[in-house]
Amino acid sequence: MNDYKTTVGIEVHCELKTNAKMFSNSLNNYGGVANVNINEIDFALPGTLPTINQYGVELGIKAALVLNCTINKKVVFDRKNYFYPDLPKGYQITQARNPIGVNGYVEIEVDGKKKKIGIHDIHLEEDTCKSTHADTKSYLDFNRNGVPLLEIVSEADMNSPEEAMAYLEKLKELLLYANISDCKMEEGSMRCDVNVSVSKTDKLGTRTETKNIGSISSVGRAITSEAARQIQELEQENEIHEETRRFDEKQERTILMRVKETGNDYRYFPEPDLPPYYIDETYIDEVRKTIDVMPDKRRSIYLEKGISLVNANKLIQNKPLSDFLLGLEDIDLVIASNLLLGDISSYLNKTEKKITETSLTQAKLREVVMLLKENKITNKVFKDILVDLMETDLGISEIIEKKGIKTISDESALLDVITKVIEANPESVKDYHEGKDRAIKYLMGQIMKETKGQANPALVNQLLQQELAK
Amino acid sequence: MNKLTKEEVRHVAHLARIKVTDEEIEKYQIDLGKLLEDVDKINDIEVETDELLVTPVDQEAILRNDQETRSVNFDEIKKNVPAVTGNFVEVPVMIGE
Numbered sequence: 001m002n003d004y005k006t007t008v009g010i011e012v013h014c015e016l017k018t019n020a021k022m023f024s025n026s027l028n029n030y031g032g033v034a035n036v037n038i039n040e041i042d043f044a045l046p047g048t049l050p051t052i053n054q055y056g057v058e059l060g061i062k063a064a065l066v067l068n069c070t071i072n073k074k075v076v077f078d079r080k081n082y083f084y085p086d087l088p089k090g091y092q093i094t095q096a097r098n099p100i101g102v103n104g105y106v107e108i109e110v111d112g113k114k115k116k117i118g119i120h121d122i123h124l125e126e127d128t129c130k131s132t133h134a135d136t137k138s139y140l141d142f143n144r145n146g147v148p149l150l151e152i153v154s155e156a157d158m159n160s161p162e163e164a165m166a167y168l169e170k171l172k173e174l175l176l177y178a179n180i181s182d183c184k185m186e187e188g189s190m191r192c193d194v195n196v197s198v199s200k201t202d203k204l205g206t207r208t209e210t211k212n213i214g215s216i217s218s219v220g221r222a223i224t225s226e227a228a229r230q231i232q233e234l235e236q237e238n239e240i241h242e243e244t245r246r247f248d249e250k251q252e253r254t255i256l257m258r259v260k261e262t263g264n265d266y267r268y269f270p271e272p273d274l275p276p277y278y279i280d281e282t283y284i285d286e287v288r289k290t291i292d293v294m295p296d297k298r299r300s301i302y303l304e305k306g307i308s309l310v311n312a313n314k315l316i317q318n319k320p321l322s323d324f325l326l327g328l329e330d331i332d333l334v335i336a337s338n339l340l341l342g343d344i345s346s347y348l349n350k351t352e353k354k355i356t357e358t359s360l361t362q363a364k365l366r367e368v369v370m371l372l373k374e375n376k377i378t379n380k381v382f383k384d385i386l387v388d389l390m391e392t393d394l395g396i397s398e399i400i401e402k403k404g405i406k407t408i409s410d411e412s413a414l415l416d417v418i419t420k421v422i423e424a425n426p427e428s429v430k431d432y433h434e435g436k437d438r439a440i441k442y443l444m445g446q447i448m449k450e451t452k453g454q455a456n457p458a459l460v461n462q463l464l465q466q467e468l469a470k
Numbered sequence: 471m472n473k474l475t476k477e478e479v480r481h482v483a484h485l486a487r488i489k490v491t492d493e494e495i496e497k498y499q500i501d502l503g504k505l506l507e508d509v510d511k512i513n514d515i516e517v518e519t520d521e522l523l524v525t526p527v528d529q530e531a532i533l534r535n536d537q538e539t540r541s542v543n544f545d546e547i548k549k550n551v552p553a554v555t556g557n558f559v560e561v562p563v564m565i566g567e
Contacts (some may be wrong), residue, residue: 018536019536019537019539020534020536020537020538020539025534025538025539025540026539026540026541026542027539027541033557034556034557034558035544035547035557035558035559036541036544036557037541038541038542038544038547039540039541039542040542043547043550045550051531051532051533051534052531052533052534053533053534053536054533054534054535054536055536056536057533075531081485082485083485083486083487084564085559085561085564086564131564132558133563133564134563135563136562136563137555137560137561137562137563138560138561138562138563138564139555139558139559139560140558140559140560140561141557141558141559142559265485267485274531275527275529275530275531276530276531277530277531277533278530
């Protein structure tokens, strides 16, 4: 049964981070009290007309740029007609003829193999309202109705659940870093519909669409179970039907959904309420300049500076921390990333703060990293001054002074302590000379205890070996 | 003879979520057929360009600033809604999505 090849294409919907909605000037915010961010346009009251949100178009251009698409400079919209209570107009405004971006790609890597996944097109549209279903009634909240959506349609270029998940991770990273969308699948600001087919030949099999999958890992599991189902059907000489399914997380299988309108039944036609808008090269250049340093570029800098791949990915996954390092590329990024991912992250988690809400500045981080690198302070001292670093505007030397911390890196002062410890522990010295490793660790411990952890361990180690050799 | 079959009329009625009787279907077969004939006349006109004329006004869209927002109190909206539960609009249950 392994001679079947699975083919996957994915449609992603993500909500754009605008202030107002796409075609109406009500607030883009939902999830709170129902039906407060609404106006006449959202309810399609007679006499209302849509208008185009400038920033929505700008984010569409930005997405086209980061997804390597060709930009269609003539922006036009179409109506997709269907009657459903979640859409009061009776149609969704979308881009069917002339999507804002076409022929793009993203590059993914699975098991060390790089692959380009084609983007067929990306287009701007509006979200529908949020409906909650009970036994005999459905309840509608129109706050989400009209929220700007970007639909990203991939080519059927993926051949495994792993490739599909890598594609989605990559897409999420790019959209997040370009500040286009929050991409929170659990809150619905990013949603995936997955097309799967299997075939033994080069000719593609009949595909099914599995809608609204809740997380990237569920996408992987949905593809695995749907491909297995199709193979089983074909092995039993049944046909695969082009149909819409949903993924049941608990049963770990896809389930057939009611058949809705498709294709021609949507009766697409040009939206007569919105005249065309033309994007010029200058505007595209301006948008290009607003794009942050993208994750791949950051990752390669991190790896070049000696950060492990695991930590580099951890930084990328935590954009505020990664942003904090922008412009600090000249310092020791290994030390800096260890601080950010270690004690600083623990502090932020404990206090439920964002790094930008603390008093830590790039200048302070730069100084701390230098002091640590030059062994002028120890990690212990860093831990002691952390809270003051995060919560006060005091400089590092001021904090150290205020807390009465002595940073011992003065050799003669250290030698006094070392001599004292050696004299007090003749047994350990004997053990050391007999080749027992533990002895030196014990002596080190005693010295650190004497100096209350303020001595520089590397220096202590060096001086202790030197003294013991005498 | 009719431009539309009864099945096609039924299909269009379904898309519009309208219930139609057999008598009405026969009537719409004729009425909608006439509409299609008119559309054919428009299609016969020879035009010099394939470019769709979407609006008769030769003006570019003016984009709206993302900052200014306007909302309407739900009490006002309620007046145009058949049924309400709390702050929600209530409709007969929708099957499927």
